[in-house]
Amino acid sequence: MKKGMNSLGGHRAGARKRRRLWLAILSLTTLGLAAFLILRAMDGALLYFRLPSDLMEQEIVAGQSFRLGGMVEDGSFSKLPDGVSVRFAVTDGAARIPVQYTGILPDLFREGQGVIADGAMDGQGTFIAKRVLAKHDENYMPREVYEGLKERGLDNMDQYKSVSVMK
Amino acid sequence: MIPEIGHFALILALCFAFLAASLPLIGAARGDTRLIGLAPPLALGQFFFVSLAFASLTYAYVTSDFSVANVASNSHSLKPMLYKITGVWGNHEGSLVLWVMTLTLFGALVALFGRSLPSAFLARTLSIQAMIAIGFLLFLLLTSNPFERLVPAPFEGNGLNPLLQDPGLAFHPPLLYLGYVGLSVAFSFAIAALIEGRIGPRWARWVRPWVLVAWIFLGAGIALGSWWAYYELGWGGWWFWDPVENASFMPWLCATALLHSAIVVEKRDALKRWTILLAILCFSLSLLGTFLVRSGILTSVHAFAVDAERGVFILIFLFIAIGGSLALYAWRASSLEPGGMFSTVSREGALVLNNLLLSVATAIVLMGTLYPLLLDALTGAKVSVGPPFFELSFIPLSVLLLIALGVGPLLAWKRGNLGRAAKLLPPAVLLAILGAGGAWLIWGAGPVMAFIGFAIAFWLIAAILVDIAQKTKLGRAPLSTLFQRAGGLPRSIWGMWAAHLGMAVLVLGVTASETWTEEKLVILTPGETVEVGDFQFGFKAVDPVAGPNYTAIRGQFSVSRNGRHVADLWPEQRTYSSPHMETTEAAIYPLFMGDLYVVVGDPDGIGGWSARLYYKPLISFIWAGVLLMVLGGALSLSDRRLRVGAPHPKARPVPNVAVHQPAE
Numbered sequence: 010m011k012k013g014m015n016s017l018g019g020h021r022a023g024a025r026k027r028r029r030l031w032l033a034i035l036s037l038t039t040l041g042l043a044a045f046l047i048l049r050a051m052d053g054a055l056l057y058f059r060l061p062s063d064l065m066e067q068e069i070v071a072g073q074s075f076r077l078g079g080m081v082e083d084g085s086f087s088k089l090p091d092g093v094s095v096r097f098a099v100t101d102g103a104a105r106i107p108v109q110y111t112g113i114l115p116d117l118f119r120e121g122q123g124v125i126a127d128g129a130m131d132g133q134g135t136f137i138a139k140r141v142l143a144k145h146d147e148n149y150m151p152r153e154v155y156e157g158l159k160e161r162g163l164d165n166m167d168q169y170k171s172v173s174v175m176k
Numbered sequence: 177m178i179p180e181i182g183h184f185a186l187i188l189a190l191c192f193a194f195l196a197a198s199l200p201l202i203g204a205a206r207g208d209t210r211l212i213g214l215a216p217p218l219a220l221g222q223f224f225f226v227s228l229a230f231a232s233l234t235y236a237y238v239t240s241d242f243s244v245a246n247v248a249s250n251s252h253s254l255k256p257m258l259y260k261i262t263g264v265w266g267n268h269e270g271s272l273v274l275w276v277m278t279l280t281l282f283g284a285l286v287a288l289f290g291r292s293l294p295s296a297f298l299a300r301t302l303s304i305q306a307m308i309a310i311g312f313l314l315f316l317l318l319t320s321n322p323f324e325r326l327v328p329a330p331f332e333g334n335g336l337n338p339l340l341q342d343p344g345l346a347f348h349p350p351l352l353y354l355g356y357v358g359l360s361v362a363f364s365f366a367i368a369a370l371i372e373g374r375i376g377p378r379w380a381r382w383v384r385p386w387v388l389v390a391w392i393f394l395g396a397g398i399a400l401g402s403w404w405a406y407y408e409l410g411w412g413g414w415w416f417w418d419p420v421e422n423a424s425f426m427p428w429l430c431a432t433a434l435l436h437s438a439i440v441v442e443k444r445d446a447l448k449r450w451t452i453l454l455a456i457l458c459f460s461l462s463l464l465g466t467f468l469v470r471s472g473i474l475t476s477v478h479a480f481a482v483d484a485e486r487g488v489f490i491l492i493f494l495f496i497a498i499g500g501s502l503a504l505y506a507w508r509a510s511s512l513e514p515g516g517m518f519s520t521v522s523r524e525g526a527l528v529l530n531n532l533l534l535s536v537a538t539a540i541v542l543m544g545t546l547y548p549l550l551l552d553a554l555t556g557a558k559v560s561v562g563p564p565f566f567e568l569s570f571i572p573l574s575v576l577l578l579i580a581l582g583v584g585p586l587l588a589w590k591r592g593n594l595g596r597a598a599k600l601l602p603p604a605v606l607l608a609i610l611g612a613g614g615a616w617l618i619w620g621a622g623p624v625m626a627f628i629g630f631a632i633a634f635w636l637i638a639a640i641l642v643d644i645a646q647k648t649k650l651g652r653a654p655l656s657t658l659f660q661r662a663g664g665l666p667r668s669i670w671g672m673w674a675a676h677l678g679m680a681v682l683v684l685g686v687t688a689s690e691t692w693t694e695e696k697l698v699i700l701t702p703g704e705t706v707e708v709g710d711f712q713f714g715f716k717a718v719d720p721v722a723g724p725n726y727t728a729i730r731g732q733f734s735v736s737r738n739g740r741h742v743a744d745l746w747p748e749q750r751t752y753s754s755p756h757m758e759t760t761e762a763a764i765y766p767l768f769m770g771d772l773y774v775v776v777g778d779p780d781g782i783g784g785w786s787a788r789l790y791y792k793p794l795i796s797f798i799w800a801g802v803l804l805m806v807l808g809g810a811l812s813l814s815d816r817r818l819r820v821g822a823p824h825p826k827a828r829p830v831p832n833v834a835v836h837q838p839a840e
Contacts, residue, residue: 024517031520036532043536043573047543050568058558076560092699092780112697113411113777113788116758127562 056127061104064130071132074139077106078125086120099124099136110138179244182232183323186273189225189280190313192218196306200299207296215299216287222309223284226277230264233273233322237264243329246270246322252335254725262346263336269322271349275466276312278350278357282386283309286361293382300368301361308360311493319486338726338752338759344404352397352424356462358390359427362434363459366452367501370508375452380442383455385813387435392809394428399802410760410775412693412790414798417566422545423465426538430458433534436527443589444524446515450531456505460498461538467494468545522592526584533577540569571625578632578683581676582639586646600646604638611635619692619793629687636680640673671812678804685797689770694791699784709791711772712736718776718785726752728761731776731785735765742767747776747787766796 056076059067069075077099085098085107094111097120108126118124118141126138196218203211233246237260242248250267251260265274283305290298316322365383369375401421406414415421434454440447467490518524544561551557582604586597611634612627645651647669648661696708700715707713716732728750735742745763752759765772770793777786 024519025514028517028520031525032528035529039532039536043540043569046569046572047540050565051547054562054564054568056560056562058560088780092784093697093786113760113775113786116410116760 060101061099061106062101064106065104069130071130074127074129076125076127077108077136077138078123079106081118081120081122081124083120099126106136107134108136108138110141112141114141178232178235179241179323179325182229182236183321185225185228185232186313186317186323189222189229189276190310190317192221192225193306193309193313196222197303197310201303204296204299204303209295212295212299215302216291219280219283219287219302219305222306223277223280226273226280226309226313229323230273230277233270234261234264236323237261240333241329242331242333243325243327244322245324245326248326248330248333250336251333252725253332255336255341256724258343258346259336259341265349266336266346269316269320271353272312272316272320273322274350275353275357276309276316278353279305279309279312279360282357282361286364286386290382297368297372300371301364304364304367305360308364308497311497315486315489315493319489335752335755337755338750338757342404342408344400345408348397348401348404350397351393351400355390355392355394355397355424355431356427356465358386358393359431359455359459359462361386362390362431362455363501366455367504370452370504370512373508373511375441375448375512377442377445380438380451384435384438384442387431387438387455387458388809388813391428391431391435392806392813394424394431395802395809396806398424398428399799399806403799406795407762407764408759410762411788412695412762412773412792412795414795417544417561417563419468419545420465422541423468426541426545427458427461427465429534429538429541430454430461433531433538434458436530436534440524440527441515444516444518446518446524447528447531448512448515449509452509452512453505454531454535456498456501457535460494460501461542463494463497467491518589519591521587521594523584523587523589525592526580526587529580530577530584533573533580537570537573537577540573541566544569575628575632578636578679581679582635585643585672585676586639600642601639604635604642607638608632608635611637615688619688622691626687626691629683629691633680633683633687636676636683640676640680644673666815668812668815671808671810671815673808674811675805675808678801678806678808680801681797681804682801685794685799685801688794689792689798692793693795696789698787698789699780700787701784706789708789709770710737711742711791713772713774713789715785715787718779721748723750726750729776731763731774731787733763733774735772743772745772745774747774749776749778769793771795 058076079099079101082098082100098105125142127140128138200215236244240253265271402414437451608631612631615630694709705714714734728748733745743765747763748761773790775788
């Protein structure tokens with residue numbers, strides 16, 4: 010509060026102070042609430058990105074959601090008898106993880122191309138995908154996959170430029 | 177030749193921008209009217225030259241001039257004309273040209289409509305606007321020249337991504353840019369006010385129409401994008417909390433807050449510093465949004481090519497623009513006079529609460545969007561923040577906001593009476609309970625949150641009706657003059673009701689479609705029928721069809737309810753030739769109570785086809801709601817009081833002053 014303000018009279022300045030106090034209380038409450046909501050949401054809603062090799066190294070609890078990325082292994086794709094479920098393997102060159110998915114695959118799903126899937130392990134070594142991500146370009150290599158592979162020195166995939174589109 | 181003219185025009189525009197960013201500012205500081213007077217023509221000049229550049233680029237696209245690298249990599253001679261034109265902004269460089277053109281367009285509009293503004297203030301505003309243009313023009317010319325030539329020129333272009341060859345998407349970026357860039361005007365007004373150290377009701381009246389325009393276009397652009405995702409991506413999703421969606425959503429949230437706080441400045445001369453800060457933050461979020469989209473640092477379906485040079489440039493630009501304006505704010509804000517008084521329970525108080533909740537909501541979205549970046553930079557761990565995060569954090573906050581939204585408009589300015597407002601609200605509570613009960617009757621059980629959603633939407637609708645009844649004195653004055661009284665209310669009030677009603681309608685659509693969507697994934701042979709919801713989807717056949725630049729298979733479905741034919745649906749699976757790509761064209765039949773949505777997939781090899789069938793209750797309410805908000809904004813914008821400007825402190829003896837200042 011500025012000094013000049015007080016000369017306007019104690020009542021007005023007092024009212025201004027009271028209003029500030031209310032504002033401060035309200036703001037702090039809202040911020041506290043937001044912090045609480047964010048922390049609570051962070052707890053269950055973050056998806057960690059993993060390559061098949063990561064799964065070999067780390068112990069992943071069955072049922073815990075994460076995001077799996079890599080390449081769809083050549084020749085690994087098959088349809089299950091129900092007609093709507095598919096199985097394929099995701100590989101990063103050093104390890105492979107079988108994946109099962111029920112649903113229509115994105116238009117650009119191909120063997121030998123990059124893929125990202127959200128889901129969880131079923132406890133028997135198969136990744137049950139809830140969502141297989143569609144990336145809208147033939148050359149598209151999901152960025153995490155590319156960087157993950159590069160970090161591990163597994164990339165010989167310079168042909169996969171990260172070109173994509175705008176909505 | 178034409179592309180060189182375009183390139184040259186961009187350079188000239190940059191020169192104009194340099195002049196406009198310096199001379200009028202110096203003139204305003206020294207009181208030199210000649211320099212001040214340069215601001216409007218320089219703003220018009222920038223717009224002219226950037227438009228010329230844009231026209232040149234468009235010409236190169238229309239004539240399929242593949243000697244221009246940008247055209248060669250993004251167009252194709254066989255593309256329909258509409259998509260040749262929209263292809264101009266379907267790529268990084270072209271979309272930036274559109275961005276700058278929109279920016280200079282707003283500058284020119286301010287110059288044209290702002291003649292009644294104090295000339296020094298106008299000059300400062302236009303200078304700030306020119307500084308932003310400098311940043312973007314340099315970015316274009318130094319890192320992303322759209323007119324670069326290819327030698328030798330290829331015979332054919334690469335084509336535009338088929339997913340972008342869609343009318344809904346074609347106009348999504350321009351609308352969004354009008355919104356993003358519209359906020360630059362609010363920003364420039366705010367910085368000019370900070371430099372002058374003066375802000376009051378008049379300032380709010382000047383800035384509010386621009387914020388409204390930006391808000392309207394942002395809302396329309398976001399809705400168009402989500403509608404596109406809904407019918408084009410083929411699985412009925414309409415919002416993914418994708419970083420780039422968030423990038424446009426954050427400025428919208430912030431602009432919503434700004435719209436409301438500017439009202440307080442206008443009516444009550446309070447919340448002035450906060451409003452200035454909001455104006456700065458809104459545009460900062462627009463810049464950040466542009467940065468997130470352009471730099472490709474976030475994995476997204478939208479990201480253009482990753483390019484470190486561009487990333488660094490934008491980062492420096494962001495740092496100067498946001499850091500500089502916030503520093504100026506820290507330095508100058510304390511010199512602004514403190515505003516008017518109001519008690520905590522009052523319309524102003526309610527608007528403060530609105531602003532708090534909206535800013536916190538913006539912060540949550542920002543946090544969720546940037547967290548993966550931060551974590552990656554700090555620990556190297558790669559995470560993605562998906563819908564569950566936002567559902568757990570953003571939604572509860574919105575619930576609070578919407579409850580408050582029902583009460584706020586019923587409170588009086590300066591000193592409200594919560595008790596009196598509370599007496600008006602029992603009908604709203606009743607309708608809320610009825611609404612939730614009605615949802616249960618129609619769709620049956622669901623999560624608690626769904627019924628809360630319905631209760632809130634009906635609460636809001638009822639509160640608006642109560643407010644209308646109050647303001648038209650329904651039941652307290654003769655019924656015969658009701659329409660006269662209703663028509664006598666300012667349009668901005670009707671605009672407010674329409675926008676708030678739109679919010680309620682949106683909530684209904686989101687809640688019902690997220691909760692009670694029915695989905696079946698099946699293998700069908702021709703002649704088979706599947707039941708989804710109350711509807712029987714009969715599968716007739718699959719035929720091959722050919723389009724201008726694609727071939728497709730088309731499924732035939734006939735939908736009926738209780739034996740009565742409802743609709744025929746023809747979903748397609750298209751294969752484009754250039755670039756080679758497959759897209760899914762869902763077939764959608766909107767009914768009032770929900771959409772029928774069919775996607776046809778691959779053959780199973782033994783006569784059957786996979787198909788995905790949906791019934792999505794009330795989903796069209798989502799877009800209807802946004803449309804209502806947009807209409808509300810437009811209604812408010814057409815309010816006479818905004819056009820004629822604030823009452824001047826000194827009565828001016830000019831009789832028809834209003835005629836000359838249509839959108840002040």
